[in-house]
């Protein structure tokens with residue numbers, strides 16, 4: 042854990058040579074619904090496992106101040122650096138760690154349990170917009186796809202290392218891509234002559250073997266990129282680990298709110314809230330954004346929010 046800040050209010054000050062940061066691009070999804078679910082009150086400690094652009098964190102911090110605070114996690118050092126500047130003075134403690142390590146971080150901080158926890162899964166619009174990280178397949182940045190470029194291997198290395206069967210399995214399992222075998226075969230053919238180094242290289246290859254379905258706005262490369270991103274960041278393993286330990290980190294009566302963006306994640310959340318006897322699920326069906334939010338923020342369209350209370 043890289044625990045940034047000594048007291049809850051101590052987000053580190055930027056050094057004077059640092060250029061001012063632009064405000065985050067990311068628009069928090071289902072903000073009102075999250076606040077209604079977690080019911081943050083002054084004095085509470087709430088864990089936000091996915092700081093991102095800090096929209097949810099800020100709103101939670103405003104409600105738990107002055108005596109409470111938000112413990113805001115991200116694996117991405119860039120998200121934490123931006124928050125150090127943009128959220129200065131708020132009741133927030135920033136932590137560079139995987140949200141699955143919440144119990145460990147609480148133990149290190151001497152906090153027995155929190156009053157609420159939020160996970161807003163996946164990647165932020167700020168990560169997507171950064172052409173150097175490979176998340177956007179329209180930008181020809183290096184095919185990295187890691188939330189933290191200091192951990193694990195970039196997606197370009199995975200594409201070199203795995204054999205055709207492993208690639209097909211990965212794209213099928215994590216991308217739910219029907220044409221995974223065809224894509225894997227094309228990747229192996231292509232890398233024999235030239236490596237796939239950029240997001241654009243891979244996007245063009247996938248588009249050349251997956252027909253764009255008529256009337257469907259989603260880019261044919263989306264599922265393959267999702268699969269690689271999940272793989273290099275071990276996203277499902279992290280979520281499973283977090284779900285197993287989250288009840289230990291919450292006070293009785295504490296609430297957990299989890300926003301997922303694809304069925305692989307939502308399935309894990311749904312099962313955990315339904316089958317783990319430590320939870321009482323408050324949402325039998327997931328909460329979806331309203332029409333207005335979906336039209337204002339297209340990224341919200343696939344979002345599903347599930348909420349449970351710790352018994």
Ligand SMILES: C[S@@+](CC[C@H](N)C(=O)[O-])C[C@H]1O[C@@H](n2cnc3c(N)ncnc32)[C@H](O)[C@@H]1O
Pocket residue numbers: 067068069070090091092093094095096097098114115116117120138139140141161162163164165188279280
């Ligand atoms: C969808 S964004 C969160 C947006 C945020 N709620 C907001 O309002 O701006 C998800 C963020 O979680 C981070 N993240 C993803 N998986 C993580 C994990 N296992 N542990 C910690 N952070 C993670 C990503 O780096 C990204 O910044």
